[in-house]
Amino acid sequence: MKNQLIWQERYNVGVDIIDKEHKKLFGIMNRLFSMNEKESKSQWVCQEGIKYFKDHALKHFTEEEVYMASIHYEGFETHRKLHDKFRQKTLPALERELEQTGYSSSAVSHFLGVCAGWLIGHTLTEDRAITGKTVSKWENLLPEEEQLAMKNTVIKLIYNLFQLDAQIISEHYGGEKFGNGIYYRLSYASEQGQEWEMIFIFEEKLLVNTIGKMICDESNELNTMIVNATRYTARQFADNIRKHFPSSDSFDLKSENLLTYEQFQKVLEQKDLQSSLLFNTGGAGYFAFCFIAPHLLSQKQQDSLQAETAMEEIEKYLNKNEKQKRQKILIVDDSAIILKAITDLLSSDYEISTAQSGFSAIRTLVLDKPDLILLDYEMPVCDGRQVLEMIRSEKEIADTPVIFLTGRSDKESIQKVLSLKPAGYLIKTLKPDEIKKNIDSFFEKKAKK
Numbered sequence: 177m178k179n180q181l182i183w184q185e186r187y188n189v190g191v192d193i194i195d196k197e198h199k200k201l202f203g204i205m206n207r208l209f210s211m212n213e214k215e216s217k218s219q220w221v222c223q224e225g226i227k228y229f230k231d232h233a234l235k236h237f238t239e240e241e242v243y244m245a246s247i248h249y250e251g252f253e254t255h256r257k258l259h260d261k262f263r264q265k266t267l268p269a270l271e272r273e274l275e276q277t278g279y280s281s282s283a284v285s286h287f288l289g290v291c292a293g294w295l296i297g298h299t300l301t302e303d304r305a306i307t308g309k310t311v312s313k314w315e316n317l318l319p320e321e322e323q324l325a326m327k328n329t330v331i332k333l334i335y336n337l338f339q340l341d342a343q344i345i346s347e348h349y350g351g352e353k354f355g356n357g358i359y360y361r362l363s364y365a366s367e368q369g370q371e372w373e374m375i376f377i378f379e380e381k382l383l384v385n386t387i388g389k390m391i392c393d394e395s396n397e398l399n400t401m402i403v404n405a406t407r408y409t410a411r412q413f414a415d416n417i418r419k420h421f422p423s424s425d426s427f428d429l430k431s432e433n434l435l436t437y438e439q440f441q442k443v444l445e446q447k448d449l450q451s452s453l454l455f456n457t458g459g460a461g462y463f464a465f466c467f468i469a470p471h472l473l474s475q476k477q478q479d480s481l482q483a484e485t486a487m488e489e490i491e492k493y494l495n496k497n498e499k500q501k502r503q504k505i506l507i508v509d510d511s512a513i514i515l516k517a518i519t520d521l522l523s524s525d526y527e528i529s530t531a532q533s534g535f536s537a538i539r540t541l542v543l544d545k546p547d548l549i550l551l552d553y554e555m556p557v558c559d560g561r562q563v564l565e566m567i568r569s570e571k572e573i574a575d576t577p578v579i580f581l582t583g584r585s586d587k588e589s590i591q592k593v594l595s596l597k598p599a600g601y602l603i604k605t606l607k608p609d610e611i612k613k614n615i616d617s618f619f620e621k622k623a624k625k
Contacts, residue, residue, distance in 0.1 A: 181205050181292060182535040187299050190307045191243060197236040198299055204229045205292055212284045219279045226274065226287065233291075234263055244306060255302050261320070262294060289345075301348065316448045318467070323347070326417055326451055330465055333413055338386045340457040349454035349464050351444045353544055356380045356501070357462075358403065359435035360410050361443075364427040371430065374417070375440065375466040376410045382461025400490050407432065407486075413465075434493045443468070462543075502527045503619055506546040508537045508563065509581060510555045514604065518550065521608050522615060534563035541573045548618065550602070553582040564596055579618065 181202045188195050208225050237259040244252045270287045277283040304310040317323065327344060334342040357380060363373040380398050387405045388396070418424035435443070444466075451467040504527045507518050515530045522528055529546065531537035534555060540546070549567070553560035560580055568574050577599035584590075590601065600618065602611055 181209075181296070182533065184536065187296075189299075189303050190309065193243065194236075194240055194303065194306075197232070197239065198295075198303070201229070201232060201236065201295060204232060205288065205295065208284075208288055212281065212288060222274075222279045222284055226271075226284075229291065230267060230271075233267075237263060240303070240306075247306075249306055251302075251305060255306070258298065258302060262298075266290065266294070298348075301350070316450060318450045323451055326465075326467070327453060329417055330413070330453060330455065333416055334455065334457060334463065337409060337412070338457070338460075340386070340460055342455040342457050342463065344453060345456050345462075346454040347452075349452040349466070351441060351466075353437060357437070358383065358398070358406060359437065359440040360407065361433045361435055362410065362414050363430045363432070365430040366426045366428075368426075370427070372427070373468050374414050375435070375443070375468070376413065377440070377462075377464040377466075378406060379461035379463065382457060382463060385460055398494065400487065400494065403434075403490050403494065404486070417467075434490070503548065504529070504544070504546040505548045505550060505615070506531065506537060506540055507550045508532075508534060508555075509550075509552040511552075514552070514581070517608075518611070521612055526615075534559070534566065537563065538566065538570075541567065541576065542570075545573060546576065547622075548599070548615075549576055549578045550581055550615075551578050551598075553580045553601075554584075561596060564598065577618075577622075579615075 183199055183202050187198060187202075189198070204225075208229060211221060211225055241252070241256055241259065244255060249255070270290060274283050274287060301310060318326070327347070331342045331344070334340050358376075358378045360376045360378070361373055362376075363371060365371045383402055383406055384396060384398060387409065388402050391401060391405055418427070447468050449466055449468060451465070453466075454462065454464045456462055502525065505522060506529050507515055508531045509515050509518075510532050512532065515532065519528045519530060529540055529544065531540055534551075537549070537551075541549075551560050551563060555563075564578055567576060567578065580596075580598050580601040581604055582590075582601055583604045594601070600614070602614055606614075
């Protein structure tokens with residue numbers, strides 16, 4: 177099965193009635209995913225399965241609201257509004273699409289994708305905030321009509337500018353990294369001293385495949401010309417979005433900045449988002465948009481791009497980013513101790529991400545493709561062999577090199593590993609400097625090819 181939701185410890189809120197229902201909803205979603213992959217499925221089966229999910233979701237919302245009211249949760253009204261939006265707008269819209277298409281496979285996939293994304297995002301943010309495990313990031317959102325206008329405007333602009341049909345992945349984008357990206361910020365101010373800003377996040381391949389081709393750039397990589405074109409494309413986005421705010425005429429552009437991913441994360445840590453959207457563009461690349469309220473601005477601004485120095489600053493930005501780019505390694509191991517040890521060993525020279533199960537590694541693989549995977553051969557539930565089979569069955573990530581990590585050094589165990597034809601294998605008991613030497617050697621050989 178290609179799509180499955182894997183329950184993780186971090187999804188636990190700490191309230192038994194809520195956690196049990198979350199697990200049940202995850203299970204129902206997984207059955208729907210399996211059902212949609214079967215060619216022999218009937219419309220009636222799909223209808224009944226989706227109705228079953230909807231009934232449980234609505235029942236869960238009611239129970240959760242009763243619990244929040246019983247403990248006098250201060251974020252209750254905001255939380256209930258998010259429930260209302262999903263049950264009164266999102267679900268009915270998805271159901272209309274299903275009915276209009278006769279429960280086509282694409283409509284069912286759309287339904288499942290939206291529901292899965294909402295369920296995961298809501299569980300990790302709003303639901304965990306009930307017990308103080310996180311702080312709600314969505315207490316100061318724009319009014320509903322402005323959110324809708326903004327989302328529709330962005331989708332329309334993406335089509336008009338790039339001829340791409342954008343699909344909303346998340347209406348609560350929290351700054352998750354998706355590959356190498358350009359982080360471009362526009363800050364505005366009024367004569368009264370009020371400020372607000374927009375941040376545009378473009379995946380590099382989206383820019384190369386759209387703006388790069390539009391200006392007949394044949395380099396197939398990000399350069400000064402593409403970034404400059406992106407700046408002014410983003411300004412057109414911003415100008416169209418500002419039209420939906422009555423007071424926009426009183427705000428003038430104060431500064432524009434190119435941020436690193438780390439700077440972008442710091443902005444999100446210090447400020448609430450009034451709108452935060454993540455889009456996919458039909459496989460061409462990801463795009464995200466963040467809107468931040470002016471009165472929450474507190475972080476010191478980065479050096480503003482001036483017309484007379486823009487070219488020089490962009491060159492510096494690209495050079496800096498190029499120097500910061502390091503080979504990316506994903507380490508997959510069910511042992512937190514092993515993950516930390518190898519991360520500490522390699523993080524000074526490589527960009528490291530980790531996963532404690534094969535299933536949780538797949539999302540990282542798709543969103544932020546690593547240059548190498550260090551994969552534990554012996555894991556519970558889904559072992560290294562099964563993970564490698566999943567990787568090789570997905571076209572987008574099939575050619576990602578995999579080096580197995582194994583705790584066994586006997587001949588029979590090594591032969592089992594090698595029969596899968598990985599890029600190599602490493603014995604976990606090797607000395608740290610030997611492991612590091614092997615990784616370095618792998619990339620050196622790869623560079624020479």
